[in-house]
Amino acid sequence: MALLEVERLTVRFGGLVALDAIDLAVEKGQFVSVIGPNGAGKTTLFNAIAGAIRPSEGLVRFDGREVQGSPSARMSHLGVRRSFQVARPFASMTVRENIRVAAAGKALLQSLRCLGLRSRDRGIAERVDELLETFGLARLAERKAGELNMGELRRLEIARALSSRPSLLLLDEPAAGIGADGIGPLAQLIRGVHRSGLTVMLVEHYVGFALSLSDRVVVLDEGRKIAEGGPEEVRRDERVIAAYLGKEGSRSTGTNPLGGGA
Amino acid sequence: MSYLLVVGVTIAIYAVLTVALNMVVGYVGQPNLAQSAFLGLGAYFAAVLSTRYHLGFWWTIPVAFGVAGIAGFALGAISLRLREDFLAITTIGLNFVMVAVFQYLPFFGGAVGIYSIPVPSIGEHHFGNLDYLILAAAMLALVVGVSKYLERSWLGASLFAIRDDESAAASVGIPVASYKVVAFTLSAAFAGMVGSLYAPFLSAVTPTSFGFTESVVILSMLIFGGLGTVRGALLGALVLGALPEAFRFISNFRLLTYGVILLLMLRFQPQGLAGEASAVSRLVGRLASPLRKSRDHGPA
Numbered sequence: 362m363a364l365l366e367v368e369r370l371t372v373r374f375g376g377l378v379a380l381d382a383i384d385l386a387v388e389k390g391q392f393v394s395v396i397g398p399n400g401a402g403k404t405t406l407f408n409a410i411a412g413a414i415r416p417s418e419g420l421v422r423f424d425g426r427e428v429q430g431s432p433s434a435r436m437s438h439l440g441v442r443r444s445f446q447v448a449r450p451f452a453s454m455t456v457r458e459n460i461r462v463a464a465a466g467k468a469l470l471q472s473l474r475c476l477g478l479r480s481r482d483r484g485i486a487e488r489v490d491e492l493l494e495t496f497g498l499a500r501l502a503e504r505k506a507g508e509l510n511m512g513e514l515r516r517l518e519i520a521r522a523l524s525s526r527p528s529l530l531l532l533d534e535p536a537a538g539i540g541a542d543g544i545g546p547l548a549q550l551i552r553g554v555h556r557s558g559l560t561v562m563l564v565e566h567y568v569g570f571a572l573s574l575s576d577r578v579v580v581l582d583e584g585r586k587i588a589e590g591g592p593e594e595v596r597r598d599e600r601v602i603a604a605y606l607g608k609e610g611s612r613s614t615g616t617n618p619l620g621g622g623a
Numbered sequence: 624m625s626y627l628l629v630v631g632v633t634i635a636i637y638a639v640l641t642v643a644l645n646m647v648v649g650y651v652g653q654p655n656l657a658q659s660a661f662l663g664l665g666a667y668f669a670a671v672l673s674t675r676y677h678l679g680f681w682w683t684i685p686v687a688f689g690v691a692g693i694a695g696f697a698l699g700a701i702s703l704r705l706r707e708d709f710l711a712i713t714t715i716g717l718n719f720v721m722v723a724v725f726q727y728l729p730f731f732g733g734a735v736g737i738y739s740i741p742v743p744s745i746g747e748h749h750f751g752n753l754d755y756l757i758l759a760a761a762m763l764a765l766v767v768g769v770s771k772y773l774e775r776s777w778l779g780a781s782l783f784a785i786r787d788d789e790s791a792a793a794s795v796g797i798p799v800a801s802y803k804v805v806a807f808t809l810s811a812a813f814a815g816m817v818g819s820l821y822a823p824f825l826s827a828v829t830p831t832s833f834g835f836t837e838s839v840v841i842l843s844m845l846i847f848g849g850l851g852t853v854r855g856a857l858l859g860a861l862v863l864g865a866l867p868e869a870f871r872f873i874s875n876f877r878l879l880t881y882g883v884i885l886l887l888m889l890r891f892q893p894q895g896l897a898g899e900a901s902a903v904s905r906l907v908g909r910l911a912s913p914l915r916k917s918r919d920h921g922p923a
């Protein structure tokens with residue numbers, strides 16, 4: 362059974378149809394990328410799945426449960442965690458606290474725990490240390506998150522999202538704003554996260570980056586799904602090439618806008 | 624001596640109000656210009672119950688705590704529906720509503736207020752100024768203790784996360800709405816609690832002593848001292864509470880002075896004197912860092 366199923370998901374902002382009847386299924390352990398030109402509805406799709414916006418129509422089924430319209434805190438408790446396109450750290454808190462505060466657990470545990478001291482929870486402290494180490498943040502642990510550079514913030518957001526051991530990770534343009542030399546190591550980290558058994562969905566503007574990581578690729582254009590398949594299949598798809606060429610779109614250039622893989 | 628005690632009690636009461644206000648404004652980052660309304664609720668309930676219903680002083684403390692807490696809960700619930708600027712205006716309005724309620728509801732004694740509130744006593748001993756000071760200090764210790772504990776608890780960290788970024792907080796499973804309401808409730812309850820002391824200390828309560836200007840004074844103290852930290856709240860209450868006593872001429876221009884201080888602080892030093900990233904605490908941090916280093920490198 363698919364971990365995440367999206368059926369005829371539609372989001373309208375006033376008269377604008379941002380997402381038009383999207384169907385989508387993500388199997389457990391898969392790595393699925395969502396690509397498309399600017400304004401295709403990629404982030405809207407993530408927001409609707411993660412509970413940040415309420416879909417106008419359609420179903421979202423997670424782990425067999427219908428969850429469309431659930432607020433983001435509940436989606437987080439169910440096991441869906443995300444990063445943001447524009448990094449959103451808890452700027453006044455240290456890097457360690459950023460990750461720790463996100464690890465308070467599911468709803469019941471969290472309310473039982475909320476009056477307890479953070480430093481008491483040894484299990485969580487170990488988990489946080491482990492994440493700090495994995496994401497190369499250990500030496501920044503006591504720095505305020507507001508002082509980090511873009512690359513560090515991207516890693517912090519992923520570490521924070523992973524702190525509660527989610528079953529689905531949504532990454533919204535994790536490569537945006539970090540230099541070309543930062544992309545390789547970031548791809549390695551994300552691949553590592555996926556190999557550890559997590560199901561990952563990635564929205565990405567760098568098409569090469571997305572294709573190199575994915576088992577399957579979903580292509581959106583103007584709120585509609587125009588193609589879906591393996592990376593190679595999508596790279597050759599005429600409709601996809603047309604969608605990208607028709608716009609100023611992707612950063613990849615050359616004869617084929619979907620260019621060589623990373 | 625007695626005069627100094629009176630000043631001391633006044634400052635301690637302001638300190639309770641400021642530290643309590645910090646839970647909402649400092650920790651969660653929600654504007655609140657209604658702190659004196661909660662003080663007034665506590666003071667009025669204590670006054671009415673002790674004069675008209677002869678409730679003992681010690682019982683008025685939990686009642687004042689509870690009544691103000693319920694009002695704070697209501698404000699917290701309202702705050703969820705309002706953006707920051709509208710919330711600020713709503714809390715300003717709340718002051719005027721409360722003053723009107725005190726003035727026009729017969730239960731609260733009308734425009735003249737309530738007089739000759741009985742002096743609290745322990746056994747045969749009636750409260751003097753020193754007793755007020757001790758009790759005010761005990762209440763201050765309680766609210767400081769709760770604040771300090773909150774800062775180290777899961778709830779406290781979640782409040783900071785909400786202050787920094789609500790959407791991100793929700794995305795990691797923090798129940799933003801209920802935690803905000805908890806902060807409003809706690810903050811108001813402590814303001815009400817100290818009201819139960821304020822009423823017999825002044826021996827009279829009048830509607831206008833709990834108006835908007837008092838709320839501005841309390842918020843000025845917090846912003847002057849530094850948002851988000853207990854030490855900032857304490858420092859603000861101490862300095863701005865003592866200022867009119869130290870310089871008599873200021874008390875004639877009290878509001879003007881506080882208003883000017885508030886504007887200057889917001890323009891030039893928004894972190895306050897002792898806030899998290901203020902000039903003073905950075906200086907202290909710099910001075911202390913060589914000490915810390917030498918300790919780290921010392922023998923284990």
